[in-house]
Amino acid sequence: MGANHLFVIDREGKVAFRSEFAHAPTLYKALSQLDDQDGYGTVLAGLDRSMHMLGATAYGWRGPRRGGKVSMEDIIRRAPPLAANLKMGEMMQPLLAPLAARSRPLPTSAKVAMAAGALGLAVLALRKWR
Numbered sequence: 259m260g261a262n263h264l265f266v267i268d269r270e271g272k273v274a275f276r277s278e279f280a281h282a283p284t285l286y287k288a289l290s291q292l293d294d295q296d297g298y299g300t301v302l303a304g305l306d307r308s309m310h311m312l313g314a315t316a317y318g319w320r321g322p323r324r325g326g327k328v329s330m331e332d333i334i335r336r337a338p339p340l341a342a343n344l345k346m347g348e349m350m351q352p353l354l355a356p357l358a359a360r361s362r363p364l365p366t367s368a369k370v371a372m373a374a375g376a377l378g379l380a381v382l383a384l385r386k387w388r
Contacts, residue, residue: 269297315347316354
């Protein structure tokens, strides 16, 4: 198992929830549900395999940058969609970083508004590059 796994143990010492990619808002939900169940039983269906990509998107270019120009060029050449995601994340880092650091889940209305804003920025960026 990787260093990013997360386990929530209930009062009986049983695994109530496991996440393959630690994510603070998901942990918050799991602990809240476990608290509602008086500390017993499975929560959030017991398992989360979702890849929570917001932090990786916001901070993704840091690793390749440390590898130098060749590392960055390799990603751009061999994985253009990943490079585009990382570039967009870098441009939107002032907006994404505080969201990636949140411990509580965002309300659905905030997620919808942010998705619409991100789509609008993407359209503007595409128009600018033409």
